[in-house]
Amino acid sequence: xxxxxxxxxxxxxxxxxxxxxxxxxxxxxxxxxxxxxxxxxxxxxxxxxxxxxxxxxxxxxxxxxxxxxxxxxxxxxxxxxxxxxxxxxxxxxxxxxxxxxxxxxxxxxxxxxxxxxxxxxxxxxxxxxxxxxxxxxxxxxxxxxxxxxxxxxxxxxxxxxxxxxxxxxxxxxxxxxxxxxxxxxxxxxxxxxxxxxxxxxxxxxxxxxxx
Amino acid sequence: xxxxxxxxxxxxxxxxxxxxxxxxxxxxxxxxxxxxxxxxxxxxxxxxxxxxxxxxxxxxxxxxxxxxxxxxxxxxxxxxxxxxxxxxxxxxxxxxxxxxxxxxxxxxxxxxxxxxxxxxxxxxxxxxxxxxxxxxxxxxxxxxxxxxxxxxxxxxxxxxxxxxxxxxxxxxxxxxxxxxxxxxxxxxxxxxxxxxxxxxxxxxxxxxxxxxxxxxxxxxxxxxxxxxxxxxxxx
Numbered sequence: 001x002x003x004x005x006x007x008x009x010x011x012x013x014x015x016x017x018x019x020x021x022x023x024x025x026x027x028x029x030x031x032x033x034x035x036x037x038x039x040x041x042x043x044x045x046x047x048x049x050x051x052x053x054x055x056x057x058x059x060x061x062x063x064x065x066x067x068x069x070x071x072x073x074x075x076x077x078x079x080x081x082x083x084x085x086x087x088x089x090x091x092x093x094x095x096x097x098x099x100x101x102x103x104x105x106x107x108x109x110x111x112x113x114x115x116x117x118x119x120x121x122x123x124x125x126x127x128x129x130x131x132x133x134x135x136x137x138x139x140x141x142x143x144x145x146x147x148x149x150x151x152x153x154x155x156x157x158x159x160x161x162x163x164x165x166x167x168x169x170x171x172x173x174x175x176x177x178x179x180x181x182x183x184x185x186x187x188x189x190x191x192x193x194x195x196x197x198x199x200x201x202x203x204x205x206x207x208x209x210x211x
Numbered sequence: 212x213x214x215x216x217x218x219x220x221x222x223x224x225x226x227x228x229x230x231x232x233x234x235x236x237x238x239x240x241x242x243x244x245x246x247x248x249x250x251x252x253x254x255x256x257x258x259x260x261x262x263x264x265x266x267x268x269x270x271x272x273x274x275x276x277x278x279x280x281x282x283x284x285x286x287x288x289x290x291x292x293x294x295x296x297x298x299x300x301x302x303x304x305x306x307x308x309x310x311x312x313x314x315x316x317x318x319x320x321x322x323x324x325x326x327x328x329x330x331x332x333x334x335x336x337x338x339x340x341x342x343x344x345x346x347x348x349x350x351x352x353x354x355x356x357x358x359x360x361x362x363x364x365x366x367x368x369x370x371x372x373x374x375x376x377x378x379x380x381x382x383x384x385x386x387x388x389x390x391x392x393x394x395x396x397x398x399x400x401x402x403x404x405x406x407x408x409x410x411x412x413x414x415x416x417x418x419x420x421x422x423x424x425x426x427x428x429x430x431x432x433x434x435x436x437x438x439x440x441x442x443x444x445x446x
Contacts, residue, residue, distance in 0.1 A: 088355070089331075091355065091367045091375060091378060092335075092337065092356070092366075092367055094364075094397070099411065102238045102409050103409075103411060105244070106238070106246060107236075110234055110248070113234075113248050113266045114248065117265055119265075120265070120269065121268060122268070134242065134244065136244065137267040137268070138245065139247045139262075139264060139268075139270065139281070140272060140279055140281050143235065143260075143272055143279075165350075168346075179277055
């Protein structure tokens with residue numbers, strides 16, 4: 001029983017180490033993806049003849065991967081342009097007609113409200129002014145829109161996922177101690193979770209060792 | 212170079228207050244609208260924005276640091292916001308940094324540098340700002356801006372994958388006691404699903420460095436025992 005548990009843990013550790021090595025290869029750009037990484041691992045343990053065959057296959061796979069990668073790139077560019085729906089040259093061009101048409105209905109309400117300073121949503125909600133308009137009355141969402149954190153991601157998550165870098169980013173953009181503190185809490189939370197996982201794993205390993 | 216010198220010259224004189232009548236219109240991606248009308252006060256020394264709104268209802272909104280206080284006649288709502296008044300249009304205009312959106316000063320200057328300057332067919336100066344801080348290159352994207360007569364006309368923000376995040380257009384500038392302030396700001400935010408939210412803010416009756424109405428600029432922040440949480444308290 002004891003030997004089975006020890007062998008299982010050894011196998012899991014070996015697999016984890018192997019996976020980490022492959023991930024490192026991918027990160028370092030030595031291999032394109034997990035599939036080709038597996039080919040490299042295989043070729044390392046094969047004999048010379050097998051190496052030649054594997055090498056040819058790997059080359060073919062790499063060529064295929066390169067072709068596939070270029071196709072993905074083209075596809076991504078197409079998707080990006082579809083997503084943006086606007087070219088780089090047009091992005092700084094103001095389309096007044098389009099903007100005005102978006103606010104055509106609301107402009108009438110705005111004009112009325114500006115002329116009648118005592119008008120409120122309550123006083124006009126059942127009038128013809130709002131007949132075709134669904135008016136959201138959340139004012140705080142309106143006044144805080146133009147100066148958010150980068151990518152609208154809360155400070156806590158910046159710290160949580162990017163650690164020290166996230167904290168730095170929040171500090172640079174907000175120059176605000178409270179937000180930076182939140183990013184720090186996010187960072188500490190991640191650190192705490194990782195520490196707990198390690199402790200649990202070590203505890204499992206030790207208890208298995210005493211069996 | 213001339214552009215940068217112009218920006219530096221504008222920095223020479225410092226202003227500290229701005230007041231305006233404001234109207235904020237929103238068209239949301241779900242087809243609904245928002246309309247907010249009232250007055251806005253900003254004091255640079257206290258970094259406090261105060262909105263005294265009349266529509267959709269009478270209420271006062273104070274934004275200080277990252278806390279928003281929404282004060283109506285019978286309640287105070289406190290919420291945390293992801294906002295920095297130092298990047299508000301009021302602060303940038305008063306500091307003479309609106310021309311480059313504050314990208315060339317403070318901590319942000321360490322992140323972004325000008326990578327390209329060109330002129331478009333209308334003679335506008337198009338500047339591309341790229342991330343130079345290596346650690347942030349995978350997180351932040353470039354910023355493109357267009358300037359007309361050294362005034363910011365349009366700005367576009369991208370993510371790290373070069374996908375457009377938002378566009379802002381600054382129109383109808385007027386000079387108020389030396390402060391160039393756009394009377395109309397339009398922002399188009401692109402959501403992750405490709406839909407858009409459009410916001411147009413109109414400023415009227417802009418006053419710079421007003422010496423009266425101190426009670427509005429210094430509107431007291433309500434004392435809340437438990438900040439960052441919604442709370443209702445009778446006034």
